[in-house]
Amino acid sequence: MKGKATSFDIAHYAGVSQSTVSRALRNSHLVNEETRKRVFDIAKKLNYKVDKNASNLRTQQSSTLALLLFEDPTSDESQINPFFLAMLGSITRACAKEGYDLLVSFQSASADWQADYEDSHRADGIILLGYGDYIDYQPKFNTLLEQNTKFVCWGATVDNRPDLTVCCDNYGGGKLAAEHFIAHSRTDCAFIGDASDHSPEFFSRFQGFKDELLANNVKINERKTANAISTEESGYHATRSLIANNIKFNALFAASDLIAIGAIRALKEANINVPKDVAVVGFDNIAIASYVNPPLTTIEQNTTIAGQMLVENLLKLIRGEDVQSTLLPPVLISRKSSS
Amino acid sequence: MKGKATSFDIAHYAGVSQSTVSRALRNSHLVNEETRKRVFDIAKKLNYKVDKNASNLRTQQSSTLALLLFEDPTSDESQINPFFLAMLGSITRACAKEGYDLLVSFQSASADWQADYEDSHRADGIILLGYGDYIDYQPKFNTLLEQNTKFVCWGATVDNRPDLTVCCDNYGGGKLAAEHFIAHSRTDCAFIGDASDHSPEFFSRFQGFKDELLANNVKINERKTANAISTEESGYHATRSLIANNIKFNALFAASDLIAIGAIRALKEANINVPKDVAVVGFDNIAIASYVNPPLTTIEQNTTIAGQMLVENLLKLIRGEDVQSTLLPPVLISRKSSS
DNA sequence: TGACATTATGACACCGGTGTCAGGAATTTA
DNA sequence: TAAATTCCTGACACCGGTGTCATAATGTCA
Structure with a gap:
């Protein structure tokens, strides 16, 4: 033969x-x-x-989903954000469970990625995953919608289509962080992330944080916030600049764990003790968080459930079923960095 | 339209x-x-x-590679070994660079995975990635070879076909660890991993370690070795049992970083100071390694190059070109856990 | 025994490209 | 001017399945 x-x-x-x-x-x-x-x-x-090709050609579907991973273009090329890697793992598992294959692809935010996978019949639908300048994506979302491409995305909101988004309740997560600080009587708070609305996830976390503080009659001083993207380096530098400007605080909420880890490094260098002088809370609960010194208190996003929801919702869209907007509840994981 | x-x-x-x-x-x-x-x-x-399906059907190829990730069946379902995640990232990048798509799939070692991807024309070739009981795989390798399926694997050796394997020079890596201990006058050494030949990668690391010690007239006592699979938990328990049996040592070589991290936890719990009482060296240099306390000295496997080599070699096989056996040089990354 | 339903099968068009072959038009050569 | 060559294009078979339609064989009922 x-x-x-x-x-x-x-x-x-x-x-x-x-x-x-x-x-x-x-x-x-x-x-x-x-x-x-x-x-x-x-x-x-x-x-x-x-023969999958013959079969797919005839039936006009592929039993395959595509995962497009958008990396923060400014982040270190060699390291992928561990949060996304965890998501990738859970998405892979969820796909396997549903009998779908998964095509994985890294994309830069600027590239002409829209639709390529679905239009070429390589995948029945697309999962978009990434932090970052989601504002720039809206025109591309529109293109996808026009072409009736099936897609879901993590975090980013698509105008008029909340059903296409799966994300953590970032606002609620920010509130959890604030509650935690208040419960520990740490009311002189700083925030590192992005307090502008350029990065909607970070922005929501900050809003929730600020609002919950206000609800407890605590005001956060604008000067005690600094911008950072989700890397350890960026968190380190942002924290250093706060310290250099002689800004004082006894609690620090970082918009991601990587930022928090960088922040802790900067604090240590300045002989500021964590948690005695400054309590630190991060966001994500990446695997590293429990190993750093001190172990990091953080707001967990459950990546297992998130991955499942992304896949499930996408399959529903493909089958033409209705999908509900999906907000995942964050959970505070208390470790030594904040007590 | x-x-x-x-x-x-x-x-x-x-x-x-x-x-x-x-x-x-x-x-x-x-x-x-x-x-x-x-x-x-x-x-x-x-x-x-x-239309990729039509095009692939006609040309009988797919411009797609499949990555099969074998997880240690005994490891925690919810967490994927970070070393493999790093490999996954670099393989994805390498594929993109070569214009290939990547299908990712998690497999349990026992499943009937052989060939499904290539036989069904979903992929032109397969990359196998995993630790573990590679011995069981040999019959499956044979099936793949018989069917002329193109594949490469990480770590595992395929009988008579060294060209199909890309791996780190584990033996050399073990020697590096031994050299390091000797340079720091730590000659009372323990090893945690798998000193049997069940897990060939761990076995090679141990052999290199042992041989280099012997070359310096240091003998490692069999009682000072313990078995562990590559998880933090397993490393923790193995170390605890050494301590419980009152085994003394001032240097510990762990066959992977996760094991080392678990070992450090066990040592700390027993009030044994790292590195003062025991110097610890791991293997892999996963991202977490530099964040643990104390930061972990480890033998780095360069996942970026490894991923590239796997993809390059597989593409050569697909094109019918000759492939050389590929051994990647390990590098010792010195951090505080060993000095 | 004829009308009709049921079951199992084969013939065939079709999915959307790719590659081969034949041939017309334009250009060059004898 | 006829022959040869080059350039460009269209017709068509083909990849390996899936789905529709026709039909033969068998069973059911009046």
């Missing part, structure tokens, strides 16, 4: 037509039990596998 | 045949420059994308 076996080969050996083989292999009730068994036996002997 | 545009649509608007469109889009020199331009313009206007 040269090359791979086809359904015609099976048909030949089984003494039936190729149509019957195709039906038999897909367990059509239209085929006789005895014939079906014979076909299966021969298929197994020939190590036959359905 | 209902549905997606096909090459026939373009042909219609351009007033040429579908054949010409196909040729034009693939920049065949057989097509007139003017015609080519017209076709491109219309394709762009219609947002045309080549």
Whole structure:
């Protein structure tokens, strides 16, 4: 036998037509039990596998989802944000559970990525994953919508289509951080992340934080906030600049764990003790968080559930079913960095 | 325009045949420059994308590689080994650079995974990635070889086919660890990993470690070794049992960083200071390693290069070119856990 | 026994490209 | 001017399945 076996080969050996083989292999009730068994036996002997390309071409679908990972363009090329890696893991698992393959691809935010996967019939739908300048994405979202491409995204909101987004309740997460500080009587708070609305996730976290503080009659001073993207380096530098400007605080909420880890490094360097002098709370609960010194208190986003929801919602969209907007509840994980 | 545009649509608007469109889009020199331009313009206007299924079916290849990730079946379901996640990231990048898509799939070691991807024409080749009981895989490797499936694997050796393996020089890495201890006059050494040959990577690390010690007239006592799989928990328990058995040592080589991190936890709990009482060296240099307390000295495996080599070698195999066995040089990263 | 439903199968068009072959038009050569 | 060559294009088979339709064989009922 040269090359791979086809359904015609099976048909030949089984003494039936190729149509019957195709039906038999897909367990059509239209085929006789005895014939079906014979076909299966021969298929197994020939190590036959359905040609996905032929099958997909005919049925116009692919049983494949595409995951586009957008990296913060300014972040270090060699390291991928561990939060996204965790998401990738859970998305992969969720896909497998649903019988879908997963195509993974890293993208830069600026690239001309829209639709390529779905238009070329490589995937039935797309999952978009990334932090960053989501504002720039809206035109691309519109293109996707126009072309009726099925997609869901993590974090970013799509105008008028809340159902396409799965994200953590960032606002609620920010409130949790504030509650925690208040419970520990740390009311001189700083925030590192992005207090502008350029990065909507960070912005929501800050809003929730600020609002909950206000609800407890605590005001956060604008000067005690600094911008940072989600890297350790960026958190380190932002914190250093606060310290250099002689800004005082006894509690620090970082918009992500990586920022928090960088912040702790900067604090240590300045001989500021964590948590005695400054309590630190991060966001994400990446794997590293429990290993740093001191172990990091953080707002957990459950990546397992998040990945499942992204996949489930996307499959619903593909099947034409209704999808609800999905907000995942954050949970505060208390460790030593804040007590 | 209902549905997606096909090459026939373009042909219609351009007033040429579908054949010409196909040729034009693939920049065949057989097509007139003017015609080519017209076709491109219309394709762009219609947002045309080549149907991958049709194209793959005809050309009998897929421009896709499959990555099968084997997880240690005994490890915690919810957390993926960060070393593999790093590899996944670099493999993804390498694929993108070569113009290939990447299908990612998690597998349990026991499953009937062989060949499914390549036989069904979903991928042109397969990358196998995992620690673990590679011995069990040999029959499956044989099946793959028989079917002429193109594959490469990380770590595991395939009988008589060294060219199919990309791996770190584990033996050399073990020697580096030994050299380091000797340079710091820590000669009472323990090893945690797997000193049996069940796990060939760990075994090689141990051999290199042992041999280099011997070359310096230091003998490692068998009682000072303990088995562990590559998880923090396993490293923790293995170390606890050493301590419980009252085994003394002033240097500890762990076969992976996760094991080392667990070991440090156990040592701390027993009030054994790292590095003063016991110097610890791990293996892998995962991202967490530099954040733990104390920061972990470790033998780095360069995942960026490893991913590139896996992809490059696999593509060579697919193209029918010769491939050399690939051993990557490990590098010792010195941090506070060992000095 | 004829009308009709049920079951199992084969023939065939089709999905959307790619590659081969034949041939017309334009250009060069004898 | 006829022959040869080059350039460009269209017709068509093909990749390997899936789905529709026609039909033969068998069973059911009046």
